[in-house]
Structures are given as structure tokens and as C-alpha cells.
Amino acid sequence: MSFDALLWLSFGGPEGPEDVRPFLENVVRGRGVPPERLDEVEAHYQHFGGVSPINRLNLEAMDAVRATGFELPIYFGNRNWHPMVEDTVAQMKADGVRRALVFPTSAYGGYSACRQYDEDILRALAAVPDGPELVKLRQFFDHPLFISAFADGVRAAAESLSGSYRLVFTAHSVPVSADKAAGPPEEGGYRYSRQVVEASRLVAAELGITEYDVVWQSRSGPPQIPWLEPDIVDHIDALHAKGVTGVVVCPIGFVSDHLEVVWDLDTEARDRCAELGVEFARAATPNSDPRFAELVVELVAEHTEGVPARKLSEFVAAGCTVNGAPCAPLCCEPVKRPVRA
């Protein structure tokens, strides 16, 4: 099939101190995140001058794709901050784009990691009458290029330590109710956490490591609602109590060193390790790795050249849908959240 462009669809992040609050309001609109949590997260962003690295990282990754000789024009649009996806899609229409592939910067299924990007596409198409047809690329958590980029990241991180270490994978926590609703109902739920566990297993297997943990980070929401646990920092405490003297943390749930990585891991988790006298090293995310660019090129080629989908797990290659449709009926349905008074 022929396509006129690639739309790089991401989360977005603030570009200065004044952007932080309105950005956060966009992220949590209608989601029952307590204001105290928002104040805390605002402080994390302000710690870095109100600038998230995420937009710059996305532009770099897009340049890496162009550097492979990739021929389609690449457009950039976000869910929560400028360039907003609806503005980008309006520009695509103005440029005469009729059909485009969409690369979402998340490897996984689940509401926040997959279905919400479909909602972003729907929102953009609603704002742009007669906009281009938008075909979202599939989930890639088990793609060999994704797995081997992380495996190399772990190797390099481990080399920076002087002693033995425990390998700890981490991904963004979500409410347990959202994870339970992840995937089509007939799959039995928990698609997000099961894919995170599977990607971790594949990375560990490539490294020949049999003992490792999968934990969660960046919990949000009101404290009475259960989220995926344990938290990375609590887990570091538990490892220390068991006599572990070093950790390599692999952020398997993310594709770039955005704020959840540079704050929650490189600041909070690292500081806790320092307090405990535990050696800490963090594995690189794939973003600037040439394999990540190759991965994007290959996902596109699955559509444009009929290249077979390379994948290392038994999960179906879900996530590829047209014009914001869900992957399957009732797949990753948004769970009703407590509404703030």
C-alpha cells in the first residue's frame, strides 16, 4: 500500500516554566489525580527549568530515521503539548497528505500505552474534517531490535559497576483496574503487564541472566486506588535488606530518557541507592540507538513492502488500526476513574 507520510505521535512535554502547569492539566484532565500529586510532579519538571527532554528526544529519533534514507516526510504531533497532534494533522492535510502511517512512541498495549493513542488520532481527525487516513503501526515490545537495544544498554550499565548486581526492569505503573482491562476481554486481561514481563524476559534471556525482577514506577492517582507494585524505590530497599550491593535498572517500559526516567530513576532511585550504599547504574533507553531508527523503518516496511513482522513472543501483533479504531471490540477500554470534586 502507498502512504504519503509518517506521523510520529508522542506524549509531549513542557518547554519552559510557564508550560508546566497547563501541560499537567492536559495530562490529567478528568483522571482524578490529586492536586498534591500534581504539585509534586510540577516540582520535578521545575527542577529541570520546566523543560522536559521528551520533545528534543523525539526530534532526534526522527532525525535518526531520516538518516537511514527513509523517504516519507515525517511529521511530529503530541497528545499533551505542542506541537499538538490536531495541529499537525491539519498541516498534513494542508500539505496534501491523503494517507499516513502513525508511529506511537510506546511499545506496549494497554489503555495509556495503546488505546489512548487511538483516542489522540480520533481527536485529531475530529478537529480536521476530510483529514488524511491514519494507520497506526503495531506494538513492538517483542521486536528483536527493541530487545537487543535494551540488552546492550544493560551490558554497558553493568560494565560501569565494580561489583555484582541485580537486574531490575521497570515500567510505568498503571491502576490495577486499567491493567485488568488491557487487551480484548477474551484474552483474560493484563495485556500491558504481561507484555512488560515478556519483554523483560526476552532481554534477560539475550543476556543469559536468569535472576531478575520486574517492578513499577511513577505511580500517580489517589493512594486508595491500587496500582501495579512494587515501586522501584521500595524494591531497592527490599533488595538492600537482602544483601544486594548493586543494581542495574532497565527502563523497559519507555523508549527515551524523558522525565520519568531522568527524575524517577536517575534522581530518586539513584539517591536512594546512594543512601543505602548500593551501586546504581541505569541502562540506556533505545531512543538514539540506530536500531530504534531501523525498527521504525521496518515497522513501516511491513506496510509498504510486505516485510514480515519480526517478533519474539506469542502475543498477537496488536495495535495496528485505522483512524483511531480500537484493536478489537472492548480492547483496553478506559476504566471509569474517580472524578475530583
Ligand SMILES: CC1=C(CCC(=O)O)c2cc3nc(cc4[nH]c(cc5[nH]c(cc1n2)c(C)c5CCC(=O)O)c(CCC(=O)O)c4C)C(CCC(=O)O)=C3C
Ligand atoms: C503506561 C504509561 C506510559 C508509557 C507509555 C507511553 O510512553 O505512552 C506513560 C508515559 C509517560 N508519562 C509521562 C508523564 C506523565 N504521566 C502522568 C500520569 C500517568 N501516566 C500513566 C501511564 C503511563 N504514562 C498513568 C496511568 C497516569 C495517571 C493519569 C492518567 O490516567 O493518565 C503524568 C501526570 C502526573 C503524574 O505523574 O501523576 C505525567 C506528567 C510522560 C512524559 C514525560 C516527560 O515529560 O518527559 C511519558 C512518556
Ligand SMILES: [Fe+2]
Ligand atoms: Fe505517564
